[in-house]
Amino acid sequence: MYLEFSLALFLFLLSVKVRTEEMAKGVIELDCRERYLAVQVHLNNGSEPHFKAIDTIGVHPITKEYGPGCGYTYELFCEIGIAELKASYFSCHTGNQGDVEFTFNFSVIMTDQHGEEATYAVSKACTLPLPWSPREVICEMDYMEVHVDGAVPHVSTGGTVMHQQWDDGISSAYTLASSGWQLIFLKEGQTSADLSLDEAREQGYRLHFTPGRVLLRMPYGKPLSHDSLVNGVPVEVVHAVLFSRQRWTVVIFDLVAACSKDVGFFDGTSLHWQVPIVMFPLSSHTDFETKNISIGVHGTLLDPQVTADRGYSLSTGKGMVDIGIPYGAEGGHRQSFVLNNTYWEFYLIYLYYEGVFMDSFHTENRHRHTKVLMTQSLPHVPITINQTVIEERAFTLYMGNFPSDVVLMTVTLNGHEFNLVEATQHGYTIVKAPHANGTHAYIIKVPFEDPMVLKSYFTEGVLQYLLSVNFTFNIMLQENYFFHLTSLKARIHDVYPPSFSGLCQEHGIVFKLAHEEFHHMWDITIGNNLLTEQYAVRQGYLMANDSQGILLDVPLFTPGYLYEDINLNQFFGTFEILSRDAKTLEIQQHSVKRCPFPTTELIECSTGGVMTVVASVVKSIPKADPQRTTLLDTTCKPKETDETRVLFEFDLTTCGTRMKVKNDLMIFENTIMFEQEPFPSHRPVITRDTTFRLAVQCSYPVEAVNMDVAFASSVPGRGSVGEARPYETALAKPIMLPAPEAVTTASVPITPRIKTPPTQRPAKFMRVHSHHSAKSQSSEPDYRRYKWRMIHS
Template sequence: MAFVFWFGVFVLLSIWPSVRCSDLPRGAIETACRDRYLLVTTQLSFAGNEPRFEAIDADGVHPITKQYGSECGYMFSILPLSGHAELRASYFSCHTDNQDDEVFTFSFNLITIDAKGVETTYTVNANCSLPLPWSPREVSCEENYMEVSVRGDVSGLPGTKADNWTAALATAHSSATSTWQVMFQQEGQQLTPMSLSEARELGYVFYLTQGRLVFRSPYTPGSVMGSVTMVNGMLVEMVYPILVSRQRWVVIMVDLVVACSTDEGMYDGAGLVWQTPTLLSPLVSGLFGLESSNISMGVDGQLLDEPITAERGYSLDIGDTTVQISIPFNAAGGYRKSFVMNNMYHEFYVVRLYYEQTFMDDSGVETRLRLHRPMNTPLLIQHISIINQTVLEDRVFTVYLGNLSYDVDLVAVKLNGHNFTIPEANKSGLVITMVPQPNSTLHAYILRVPFDAVIHKLYPTEGLLEYSLEINYTLVILPQEEPYFYLASVVAQFNDVFPPVFKGVCNEKSISFQMDHKPFDYLWEVGVGPYRLTPNLAAKRGYVMRNDSKRLTLEVPLFSVGFTYKDINLKQFRGTFEILSRFPKTLEVKSSLAKACLFQTTEVIVCSTEGVMTVVSMILAIPGSEPSRTSLRDSTCMPQAMDDTRVLFSFRLDTCGTRVQFDYQHLTYENEITIEHTSQSVEAPVSTRVTVRCVYPLSGLYKLFAYRRFEADSPGFGTILTRVPVKN
């Protein structure tokens, strides 16, 4: 179940190009003496190349390869933590100086290689004193080997069925020599003695210390003298060697059976579960009164007391036949490792379980079992958590990105299409903060974006305002800095948000507008036609505009740009001025007020968008004038209405003799009102001519040229020029 590319012994397969020695960096390499092994941990940067160890003794330097480590009592592994590796060396490892089984001296070379291919060698030395007295028999179940040691004065230790022991004894009497030999007990096979050197060639190691006899076996070696058996439904690997030697008439036999549970654990959706038989029958079968006296658990090679295991959520269930250990996902003591696959964030959770059990037989002889077992979940798709923590009154988007492992960093964000690195974001008024996640080893990021920054604003329905933020997080998986992109979007809504409301009042010669300011007025712009109402536009057109913190007022004088006129007669006409509220970006009109007022007619000229000129002209000031004898340049074009003081003409711009003039920006239509009258100074009749003119911007008359149809985008600008007397 374990991933071999994260755990396993580093195999020396290469010849490195260059080597240099270096002093040990402070804190980069640490050693710790544990109950039965030395622990060496390193935080040195690997630069993509795994380090390796060499054991040193009086005979020279010995590279610790995968096979050599399993035969000689070394376990080297790379942990999920970036740049973290460790070596566990048994007190009985091959090149350790052993003083009376009490003091153990270790010497290693740690070799790293940088990105340029240059090797650096660090020397690691350590001395360990035995912290806990040896039990008569001790079994160590490492990740890559099994080891058993027995007290030198103990023979025929528990673990052998009587009939098996009788068969071994008979073989030993008939074939044993004065030199030590070994027989491997296997189900259904005849016992065959072999020399210790022959056993060493098969991967099995035997040696005698000052007071202990040690046997070490790799798991399932190439020439298998061991076996895998089922005990209470669980796999147990066993190697059963019997050492024999004839000393004159005495045959010495030592039982060195070793057995280890090989259960790799499982992930049940909530955590990791590991099981082992309560009694390992290969170690204890056939013994009356033998029982398990104590069981403890821990992680990373250290046992934990019950309060700590309870606090972390670990459980240790001891039954008559089975011991079960459960560790919840992401519990303290484990490690999480992240991956990116198809831009999906995956991870697995790893626990390096440590298990210790003691057995006691009815004679008081103790067997102590210690087991190291890495367990990990399968690759899991990890769902990042996004929480919108925005408080509307703060007018700042606050977005929580959580459930990130220690090896995941946020390096950039894209906000509504705008890219920011983390330093750029913080310089731009945005705030990105990394925070620890409560009660876990995870961390999170909090992103704060003010509403007036890069936020999109939308007014989807009447009275509803939405602020939206599309976020593309750029995360990297360390140490390889593999990128991962995560998309999220958040929305903040405000209700009862309406466009500005205007009130209009008719004056004698103007229309006045008033708007009381509200909190969200800034979302809209006030417009007149296609133009935004600004102080500059108001001054240019002659509007009177006042704007303070409470309200906006606008007075529009009659005949200003923006007025439209209807129902013109000699007494009155209707003037209309429209003011708009619209979105600045889309210019979508959300509300408007077209205020229409009746004004008294004096002298008026109106140039309509349909190409009609309407003129009311005063003739009272011309003595002897006769309204009935008033016409345009085309004398057949007579007034539509008249009284004693005024005449009203309304005609199409392509009729009644109207002249057309062009320049680069305007199209000017011009006609004349001819008023015939008598003069005391002149005996003949006299005519007075009044020039009337409509001017249209060429840019608004594209339909006139494209379709030969007069249709202007806006009314033209009309003028009535000075009267000119003319003799008939």
């Protein structure tokens, strides 16, 4: 026999390229169990393996159809990435020495992800670790089997009849008995069927004689099997009587197998499976004794303390054993998948049950059952718990619970995606929190002040933080992705934008601000310009900024003032400081101070196209009369006068105002004039002396002016005042004049008379100081020059 086997193995090795068993280490593992050999194959992203059994006859592919009848069970454990072949010690192609030593030889064919096929030759010798019981019943996944001690057959001489079918079967055995072995199948309520061994084999029933055992094996659901109820539990039963006449005696083996068909149920927290303590088809008498009941997983029985630690329950009562497995308990597997971006999962466990009892003949019976228990697919929305503590100034989010095969890949914060490494580099805390039942959760922490967090002034006194979080998860081995979106909101109360207090001074306005915790949320601006120390210097402000607060001294006539209610006695200067949202630029707070100031000399160019001028006219020689002054259009007279000054206010499109464009500026110019009394007609005098004239001018950027309907400028104009040329006589009709060459001018933005939106900052007035020159010795009239000191922006 050894030579035959060696020849078969040699021919097989010649036919394929086989890798050695040494090469299979780490890929294929073989383990001798109590009643079978387990061949475990690690899938390693490849396809499912195929198995072939090798014996003295040849090579035998183990298929789904062939395996159950020969004692082979194939199971695929996707959740742990393992395929397992279980080969019974009495499987068809196993070497057997005295029912104690068993030799297995297989070839394992695997195909990797590149489509390349590899064949591994593996072998294993197993020694029986636990002696055989006189009768053992195995309820495997695909088949049921019973084997009894062949040395102690049940010899019937017309003994006690246990039920009618048994009596009929025994009668038929005595009648039909011959020197050859025959089978009679008993079915409750039906006439017994007698078959030869070949006929039984054709119907899927295999009978084996080993050195010391007689075995019958068959797949589930065969025609000669039948269903029964034992203590309310459905049971599949096969009752076969094997007999043969030997001289004057009929040798009978009672081969009966019964397996629970209970599919189990899930009560929302635990999986339950029931099995009768004793299958009455296995014992026709009720006087039996239970010796031991044990449970385990994956073909291995567990110590009672281990089962208790895992939360398994095993209770007996009314002839029943009820086994409970908590959802997610150790030893089982939670399997998840994605359907329509919904996370689903189910829990399954490969339960192993053994019951040992003594029947009425004091014979030990060992009953083993392998059962897969599984919940239905459960839609599962991950639990999100907002654990944010406002005082910590950070969002804290708990996301769970996930089985071990689900991993977090990326986190998207308000539209910005980060993998876990990038998230850590950006200062976010992401922690994986494992749980005792094998699941885990993720805890992410994001500071309120992080750039990814949206901050807004929700309503008066309430600061709001918003964070949208999108998690991307992956189911390992499947490379199946799904997403979960959640949002977090936090509000802090009694938060107000910076508000300055103002104090009127003789030289201008002084503002004060005390720093508070959340003031950094807002920008402080003058118009559209951010208030910084550099900007303050350019504008002529005096600014002090330290950890306690801000002190801002704004002198009169510096940029940013709004001037109103102008008359020859006084005017009001208003200065506004804005607090705006740093991101949205939305204005949240106006700090406004309005103060009265005495009027000296000034000019204003508004965005509405109105020029306002206060000027002194009595320092000329000859002395000008303020009430007799006009503009180029002599019908335009002062709005207000006193002994020395005039106040003109006119639209830039009226009063003879002339316009020209120069260097991207639109310049509007007019002249304040005083005509002397004409000489008497009888005293004609030829002279080159002219009347008093003072040029006033407003300039605007060309791109800022719109004159489609009425004058409008997006920015205030710049005003200037200077001496008009002697040859520039008053004309009622406006004409374009060249810029005065002998005039010293400067310009600053001045505040319009009408208030403009915050984006259009008011123009600034220009203060004018006058002084006269020495009297001219010429015979011609002497003209006084006016020098205007301007305060630049």
